Amino acid sequence: MSSCQRVARPLAQSLRQDRLILQSNSTHLLRAFSRTASRQDDTITTTTNTSAKPPSPPPPSSSSPPSAENKSELPMRERLMDRDTTTAPWAERKLARMGTPPIGSRRRRAALRSSENLPFEQLPYQCFQEARRFLKEDRQEKLRHLAKEIAKIKRLEATPAEQVPGGERKKNLRLASLRKYIEELKILVDINDPLVKRRFEDGFGDMNKPIYRYLAERKWRGMPYKIITQRIEQLNIVPDVLPKFDPIADVQLFFRRIKVDPGEILDSRITEVPPRLKVQVFNPGERLVSVAVMDSDVPNAEDDCFERRCHYLAANVPIAPDQPSLPLSKVDKETQLAVPWLPAFSQKGAPYHRLSVFVLEQKPGETLDIAKLRELYSARDGFSLKSYRDKFDLTPVGFNIFRTIWDEGTAGVMERAGVPGADIEFKFKRVYSLKGPKKARGWEAKRRKPKYKSLWKYSMNIHGLNRRRR
Known part of the structure; x- marks a missing residue:
């Protein structure tokens, strides 16, 4: 046994004994998030009358959700599927696949599961409260600096361009620089606030505020951005579909409430219904986007090559930072839907098909003519995303991808969708x-x-x- 283990063993035993003593006592005597001595005003007086029975709680209603008292009466599997308190890895993965990921970190959920619901800002740690006081003073100083910069912008806007050195051009450049600096100050004001970080981790942040958009983009620029750029490179989306492309928006793909990882091979029966997209943009304001789903691996046996097919096309779809959900089945069929959804399929013997989901931002204030889009792309075959982008002056901002191969349900999917060719099998010719x-x-x-x-x-x-x- 090492010296560290010999030193830590008495401490671990004492903590274990304290935990058993606390569990044997009433739950009212526990203090949340703390092992310090209880305060005098927190002491709860108890009676010694053992003959009086406590009143029985009323039976819970079938329509109301289970409260904290009767959560322990639920089966273990249902308790582990709670978004607020689950700590099981399999439950976290299942909730993420369902589109309702667990709230906060695993350490936070474990703390909530084993303690009372004490407000976060009232945690009884002296060091924590001193740190909050210091951060509050720092925030007030940054707010005063922000107010000075805003006043500087107002003075510059009220100054005629003739009195500014450099004229109108220099004035506009100066205003643009100051506005950009103000947006950075708005982020710095709240970047160290623990309540802001906690609200963001719990998924309750207001995406209309710069701080939450900044935190969301910083989180996306980590592993999700690296994975999607890796798929673009590995699956040769560049240059097969576009000559160059760098996503700036987070696009998540869901089929039947199941989240699809980028590049995942799906069963063709899952793709019979249109998917739901979650498009998270990180710049303020509402904008109109187009959504295009295309298959870039359609085999052409006569010319011995691959062609492209449009599986879905919609335009004039509004999205905003606080409105990321975009269900493709609920777009307006008269003013937004140009090409309806076609399930993903691949004929027997053909390699996997890459079905790319592109989100393209339209020019501010401009809408596309849906009748013209139907006239151009209703045939589906020969669809070119580059031509569509250049013709209507669009900007690709988001991307996701899934793949499909021939499986046991593909023949039925093609039959129900009215697509011929389920009896065709491709074979490689030996050279x-x-x-x-x-x-x-x-x-x-x-x-x-x-x-x-x-x-x-x-x-x-x-x-x-x-x-x-x-």
Whole structure:
């Protein structure tokens, strides 16, 4: 046993004994998030009358959600599926696949599960409260600095352009620089606030505020951005679909309440219903976008090449930072839907098909003519995203992708969608080399004489090995 273990063993035993004592007592005597001595005003007086029975709680209503008292009466599996208190890895993965991920970190959920609901800003830690006081003073100083910069902008806006050195152009550049600096100050004001960080981790942040958009973008620029850019490179989306592309918005894909990882191979029966997108943008304001879903691996046996097909096209769809949900099945069929949803399918023997989901931002204040889009792309075949982008002056901002192969349900999916060709099977044609057989050289050529017949079993007459080379 190491010296660290010998030192830590008495401490661990004492903590374990304290925990057993606390569990044996009434739950009212526990203090949340703290092991310090209770304050005098927190002491709860109890009576010694053991004959009086406590009143029985009223039976819970079937329509009301279970409260904190009767959560312990639920089965263990249902308790572990609670978003607020679950700590099981399998439950976290299942909730994430359902589109309702667990709230906050696992450490926070474990603390809520084992303690009372004490307000976060009233945690009884002296160091914590001193840190909050210091952060509050720092925030007040940044607010005063922000007010000075806002007043500076107002003075510059009220100043005529003739009195500004450099004229109108210099004035506009100065105003743009000050406005950008003010947005940065708004983020710095709240970046260290623990309540802001906690609200963001719990999923309750207001995305109309710069601080929450900044935190969301910083979180997305971590592993999710790296994964989606890796899929763009690995699956050759650039340059097969677009000559260059760098996503600036987070696009998540859901089929039947199941979150799809980028590049995942899906069963064709899952794709019969249109998916739901979660498009999170990080700049303020509402904008109109177009959504295009295309298959870039349609086999053409006659020309021995691959073509493209449009599986879905919609335009004039509004999104905003606080309105990320975009269900493709609920767009307006008259003013937004150009090409209806076509399930993903792949014929037997063909390689996997890449179905790319692109979100393209339209120019501010401009709407696209849906009748013209239907006229151009209703045939679906030969769809080019680059041509669509250039023709209507769109900007690709978000991307996601999934793949499909031939499976046991593809024939039924194609039949229900009215797509012919389920009985076609692609086979690879073997191409033989035009080069003649190579002559033996070196050690083998020298020992092919009858003189070395005893060695042929090591070089020529090996069972299962064809010595003829091409």
